[in-house]
Each structure stands twice: as C-alpha cells, then as structure tokens.
Amino acid sequence: MPESTAFHDLAAFVALPRISSLALSPDGNRLVTVVQELSTDRTRFIGALWEVDPSGERPARRLTRSGRGESAPRFLHDGTLLFLSSRPVADPGEGEEDKREAALWSLPAGGGEASQMLARPGGIDEYATAAGSPRIALAASLLPGAADAEQDAGLREARRKAKVSAILHESAPVRFWDHDLGPGIPRVFSVPDAAAGQPAPAAVDCGTRRISAYEGIAVSPDGSLVAYGAAAGTLPDEIRAAIVVADAATGKQLRVLESPDAWFAAPAFTPDGRHLVCTRERRTGWDDPGDVTLWLADATDDQDPGRDLLPGFDQWPGAPVVSPVPGEDGTPVVYFTADVAGHAPVFRLSTGSGELVRITASGAYTDVVVSPDGGTLYALRSAVDSPPTPVRLDAAPPGRHPVPLPCPGQVGALPGTVTEVHATAEDGTALRAWLVLPREARAETPAPLLLWVHGGPQTSWNAWHWRWNPWVAAAAGYAVLLPDPALSTGYGQRMHERGWAHWGGAPYEDVMALTDAALLRQDLDGERTAMMGGSYGGYMANWIATRTDRFKAIVTHASLWNLYSFAGVTDVPAFWMRRQGDPLVRTERYERESPHLRAAKITTPMLVIHGDKDYRVPIGEALALWNDLTRFEVPAKFLYFPDEGHWILKPNNVRLWYATVLGFLAHHVLGEQWHRPELV
Numbered sequence: 001m002p003e004s005t006a007f008h009d010l011a012a013f014v015a016l017p018r019i020s021s022l023a024l025s026p027d028g029n030r031l032v033t034v035v036q037e038l039s040t041d042r043t044r045f046i047g048a049l050w051e052v053d054p055s056g057e058r059p060a061r062r063l064t065r066s067g068r069g070e071s072a073p074r075f076l077h078d079g080t081l082l083f084l085s086s087r088p089v090a091d092p093g094e095g096e097e098d099k100r101e102a103a104l105w106s107l108p109a110g111g112g113e114a115s116q117m118l119a120r121p122g123g124i125d126e127y128a129t130a131a132g133s134p135r136i137a138l139a140a141s142l143l144p145g146a147a148d149a150e151q152d153a154g155l156r157e158a159r160r161k162a163k164v165s166a167i168l169h170e171s172a173p174v175r176f177w178d179h180d181l182g183p184g185i186p187r188v189f190s191v192p193d194a195a196a197g198q199p200a201p202a203a204v205d206c207g208t209r210r211i212s213a214y215e216g217i218a219v220s221p222d223g224s225l226v227a228y229g230a231a232a233g234t235l236p237d238e239i240r241a242a243i244v245v246a247d248a249a250t251g252k253q254l255r256v257l258e259s260p261d262a263w264f265a266a267p268a269f270t271p272d273g274r275h276l277v278c279t280r281e282r283r284t285g286w287d288d289p290g291d292v293t294l295w296l297a298d299a300t301d302d303q304d305p306g307r308d309l310l311p312g313f314d315q316w317p318g319a320p321v322v323s324p325v326p327g328e329d330g331t332p333v334v335y336f337t338a339d340v341a342g343h344a345p346v347f348r349l350s351t352g353s354g355e356l357v358r359i360t361a362s363g364a365y366t367d368v369v370v371s372p373d374g375g376t377l378y379a380l381r382s383a384v385d386s387p388p389t390p391v392r393l394d395a396a397p398p399g400r401h402p403v404p405l406p407c408p409g410q411v412g413a414l415p416g417t418v419t420e421v422h423a424t425a426e427d428g429t430a431l432r433a434w435l436v437l438p439r440e441a442r443a444e445t446p447a448p449l450l451l452w453v454h455g456g457p458q459t460s461w462n463a464w465h466w467r468w469n470p471w472v473a474a475a476a477g478y479a480v481l482l483p484d485p486a487l488s489t490g491y492g493q494r495m496h497e498r499g500w501a502h503w504g505g506a507p508y509e510d511v512m513a514l515t516d517a518a519l520l521r522q523d524l525d526g527e528r529t530a531m532m533g534g535s536y537g538g539y540m541a542n543w544i545a546t547r548t549d550r551f552k553a554i555v556t557h558a559s560l561w562n563l564y565s566f567a568g569v570t571d572v573p574a575f576w577m578r579r580q581g582d583p584l585v586r587t588e589r590y591e592r593e594s595p596h597l598r599a600a601k602i603t604t605p606m607l608v609i610h611g612d613k614d615y616r617v618p619i620g621e622a623l624a625l626w627n628d629l630t631r632f633e634v635p636a637k638f639l640y641f642p643d644e645g646h647w648i649l650k651p652n653n654v655r656l657w658y659a660t661v662l663g664f665l666a667h668h669v670l671g672e673q674w675h676r677p678e679l680v
Contacts, residue, residue: 033060075249124139127217169181277351450529461484567582
C-alpha cells in the first residue's frame with residue numbers, strides 16, 4: 001500500500017502551515033517570519049510571528065497569538081519588533097470600537113506583551129522603518145475633504161451612521177485586482193517616533209499616492225528622507241508608476257523620479273542615504289513586451305535621470321535589497337532575485353564595477369535580507385518540490401548551498417518526484433518544463449497527463465504554489481506538466497518577443513511541443529490527457545479548446561474569453577489596450593486571438609471557475625464562456641465563488657476548488673462516475 005501524504009487528503013493539505021515574510025533585527029541576532037495556520041474553526045488562515053534562530057541551532061518559537069493574526073514584521077533601530085494587526089486593544093477607551101482595521105503594534109526587544117503603537121482611521125496599509133532612526137513611514141488614506149486624521153475619522157463615522165457606501169470617482173482607475181479603490185485617497189505619512197505607550201506624535205503628510213496599486217516605501221537610514229511609489233499621469237493611458245522622495249520632517253517633495261515610457265518602483269536607499277536603487281520597467285506597447293532593470297539615481301537631485309545598473313543583463317530583476325555595508329570600492333552592493341530557466345536565484349551586484357555574481361544555483365528565493373556586517377544573507381527558499389523555508393547564505397562566494405533554518409512549514413513526504421522535459425520550438429528556440437511524476441508512474445502503469453499553463457503570462461513555473469499545487473494532482477495519480485512557453489520570464493528578452501504579437505501563437509505552439517515531448521515517455525499515457533490553467537493560463541485553456549480536441553477535459557480558471565469586452569472592464573484597460581489595441585480602432589489582434597469567435601469549434605468537456613470579486617479578469621468573461629458552452633451543448637460545469645477574487649483564498653473554498661477539479665477530471669479522464677462535491 002503506497003504511503004499516504006498530506007496531499008492525499010485535501011483537509012490535511014489545506015491545514016499545512018505556510019511561511020511568508022522575513023525581517024532581521026539591527027544587530028543580526030533575531031530573524032522573524034510569518035506562519036499562517038488554520039483557525040480553530042478551520043475557516044480562516046491566521047498569521048502569527050515566529051522567531052527563527054539565524055544560527056540554525058535553536059528551534060523556532062512563536063511570538064504572537066491572536067484571533068485576527070499578524071503580518072508585515074519590521075524592526076526599529078533599537079530592536080523593537082513591529083507588525084500590523086487588526087487585533088483589538090487590551091483596554092479600549094470609552095467609545096473606541098473594534099473596527100477591524102490594521103494598526104501598527106510593537107513587541108519590546110527585551111520581551112513582554114504586544115501593545116498598539118499607532119492607529120489611523122481606515123487602517124494602515126503598509127509601512128517602513130529606518131535603519132538608524134526611530135522614524136517610520138506609513139501608507140494610509142484620507143477621505144476627500146479631510147485635512148487630517150481627526151477630520152477623516154469624523155467623515156468615516158458620518159458615512160457609517162448614514163450607511164453610505166457610495167464612492168465618487170474623478171480619475172482612473174477605480175479597481176485593483178480584488179478590491180475597490182476609494183473612497184479614501186492613499187497618502188504617505190512620516191512619523192518621527194511612535195514609541196509604544198506614548199501619545200502618537202503628529203504625522204507629517206508626505207504626499208498623495210493617488211492609488212494603492214504601486215507598493216514600495218523606504219526611509220533613509222538616518223530618517224531624513226522618505227521615498228515611495230506613486231502614480232504619475234492623468235489620462236488612463238498616461239498613468240505610470242513614479243518614485244517620490246520627500247523630506248521626512250516637513251513632507252516637502254524633493255524630487256520625482258519618472259519617465260513617460262517607464263515605471264519606477266521598489267525604492268531602496270543606499271547606506272549613505274544619498275542615492276536610490278529601484279526597478280525601472282519599460283512600458284509595454286503594441287510591439288514592445290517591456291523590459292525590467294535596476295536603476296540608480298540621486299535621492300534629491302531632480303536633474304539626475306539616473307543610470308541603468310544592469311546593461312546587457314537579459315533577465316528581469318526583482319526588487320533591490322541594498323547591503324548596509326558598501327563594497328571594497330566604497331560603492332553600494334545590491335542583491336536581487338530574477339527568474340532564470342525554472343529557478344529564481346539570488347544575484348550580487350557591485351554598483352561601482354558592475355560585477356554581477358549569481359550566488360545560488362537552484363530554487364526560487366524571496367524576501368532577501370542582509371546581515372549588519374554585509375557578510376550573510378537570509379531569505380525564503382522554495383522550489384516546485386519544496387515550500388518556502390528560511391535559509392542562510394554566504395553573501396560573497398557563488399555556488400554555496402543554502403543552510404535551512406528550523407521553522408514550521410514542513411510538508412512531509414511528497415507523492416512523487418519532479419524532473420524536466422525539453423523540446424525545440426519551430427523557430428529553433430530551446431524549450432523546457434517541469435514534470436511532476438506520481439509514484440506509481442512507470443511503463444507498466446503509465447500515468448494520465450495533466451498540462452498546467454501558468455498565468456501572467458510573463459511569469460515562470462519555478463517556485464512552490466499553494467493555489468496551483470501539482471502535488472495534489474500527483475497524489476490523485478496524475479503526472480503534471482508545467483511548461484514555460486513564449487512570454488515566460490527567465491529565458492531572456494527574446495522569449496517575451498516571440499509571443500508578444502500573438503498570445504495564441506508561439507505560446508500555444510510551445511505548450512503543444514512540450515506536451516508532445518513529455519508524451520514520448522513510456523510512463524505517461526497519451527490517451528488520457530487533460531489541460532488546465534488560470535488567468536493567462538485560462539486564456540490558453542480556452543484557446544486550446546478552440547484549436548484541438550486532443551484533451552479529454554479542460555479546466556479554465558479566471559480566464560479571458562471575449563477580448564473585445566474584456567478590454568473595457570478589466571481593472572487596467574490602458575495596459576491591455578497598449579498591447580492589444582483600441583477595440584474601436586485597431587481590431588486585428590482581437591479578431592485573431594479572441595477565443596469567443598471560435599466557440600462553435602469546442603467539443604472538449606470544460607469546467608469553468610471564476611470569482612465574482614475578480615477585477616483583473618471580471619466575472620463577465622466566465623458568464624459569456626458558460627453561456628456559449630451551454631449554447632453549443634458542450635459538456636460543462638461552472639464553479640462560481642461569489643466572495644472570491646482572482647485567487648481562491650478561503651480554506652474551505654480552496655478544498656472545494658481542488659475537489660471539484662479532481663472530480664471533473666476523474667469523470668472525463670479516468671472514466672469514473674461523477675460525484676458532486678460536498679457543500680455545493
């Protein structure tokens with residue numbers, strides 16, 4: 001009897017602890033992460049702060065416990081641990097209601113009870129601390145007409161009493177991913193010293209972000225400057241991300257780093273506070289898939305356009321992390337991650353010489369932090385076959401193996417193994433994919449193949465996924481193919497260019513080529529195949545359904561169907577139209593790529609899944625697809641989540657998602673009788 005794993009039981013799978021975030025104390029002796037676990041009633045994920053021993057000798061210990069959970073750990077310069085939580089205060093004053101809004105809390109460096117440090121009407125969205133100062137910068141919002149927090153609180157209370165929920169918009173956009181923007185206007189505030197237990201000092205207004213979509217706040221090491229991502233431009237097609245630098249004491253804006261053809265984000269100050277390192281993304285266009293690099297600019301000189309730190313680097317870097325210690329030449333040292341051929345390694349960049357060193361060989365890294373002496377890195381490492389876990393790395397020499405640090409979040413045995421599949425595209429491009437194989441797959445008992453196409457589309461299968469976890473399918477006996485076709489990150493700019501002009505062209509051909517290559521294996525059953533995908537992967541699922549009947553079943557999640565209607569209802573129509581064209585003016589790509597125009601060709605059974613709070617790919621796409629499938633009498637089912645967005649996040653909805661997908665596949669691929677999942 002094969003060994004059972006957590007992936008064989010959906011309840012056990014959903015209950016596995018999940019690790020995110022990483023913060024290092026100023027002295028380098030404390031490392032804190034967030035562990036999410038199921039609530040007692042098993043209906044919510046609750047985050048708690050855990051301390052991890054940087055040396056790897058002591059077991060991790062839990063620091064916080066509340067029914068609302070904690071997130072976003074950061075350290076003040078004196079070692080005080082901060083975090084965000086909507087937990088109620090221990091002794092609320094008269095008239096102080098539990099409003100379930102995120103406030104800033106603290107845990108003293110020497111231990112003790114957590115206490116609320118700072119609260120704002122409407123909550124705190126994000127915050128940043130200074131390495132050598134008590135200064136804090138935070139993002140919150142003010143209602144139109146409110147000059148300060150007191151007026152804002154009054155207006156919010158008036159709306160609450162009047163039961164008013166309306167929002168009057170006067171500029172774009174109005175939505176982002178899964179939430180409505182407004183009525184509050186996002187702003188950034190600077191707080192000189194919000195010590196726990198002391199009256200909160202007056203916050204300095206550093207300026208309007210306009211929208212909350214462009215994250216990124218930083219405080220210079222000495223606390224004198226605040227940098228944050230904001231929106232520039234007024235017309236929808238002009239809106240772009242810029243970086244604003246303001247005087248932390250007065251709120252006066254000192255410079256705005258922006259360009260009409262680029263997006264700036266993720267600011268980080270150099271150790272001396274004189275310069276900023278950030279990401280610079282070239283805006284996409286009809287013929288341009290965009291590009292990303294790291295940028296160095298003077299923090300206060302508005303005449304300095306900055307310079308490219310990675311000329312000739314053919315991958316897309318993530319957010320920069322600046323070492324607190326300059327290099328031997330006195331110039332800043334920057335660490336970052338980038339997708340590379342199914343991995344996301346850490347790189348070390350010397351900004352003076354331009355020397356670039358890849359530090360890690362395999363795996364996908366996030367949340368990189370640097371020790372005070374600059375010699376050690378800590379990060380969360382994951383891979384297709386391992387969930388995120390804290391690790392320690394030597395900051396200098398390349399090729400060293402990461403040292404795992406004791407922490408919750410282990411998943412135990414996996415129900416299979418992972419390998420790679422390689423193929424060659426029609427234009428000669430080398431292609432690759434991950435292939436997850438169930439334990440029982442062998443020539444005598446070949447496994448059915450499940451093709452999963454990733455979303456984005458400019459992303460990669462290189463890390464652990466809780467929402468698209470192939471090991472759940474492997475536990476059900478499926479081999480899972482995870483291809484990186486044209487448009488995927490990690491294969492150079494040419495890979496983006498190959499698919500940009502036709503999202504249903506080279507990406508589709510690459511997916512089919514990798515599927516054919518995988519099915520050359522004797523341990524896979526080419527007669528029992530299925531396909532699924534979400535977002536862009538859902539678009540590809542719909543596109544494949546109109547192009548071939550080779551699959552026994554197709555699952556399409558949060559998918560694009562009618563590209564004409566999608567252009568006007570997505571939360572970022574300007575981005576879409578830059579690539580796709582104005583549907584009233586330039587229609588050739590709509591006519592060539594929209595799956596709905598070929599609805600009559602679909603014969604493959606399809607499972608449609610969508611959340612009503614999905615603003616990136618609105619529910620109308622699923623409704624139109626469902627109506628077309630029923631009109632043309634295609635065997636189909638529609639799994640609808642009224643309270644979920646682009647991702648299905650609530651634990652029991654996650655269980656139902658997997659149960660419905662596996663049941664649908666078992667019926668059409670394995671020939672089993674259809675069993676309706678419980679509770680739906």
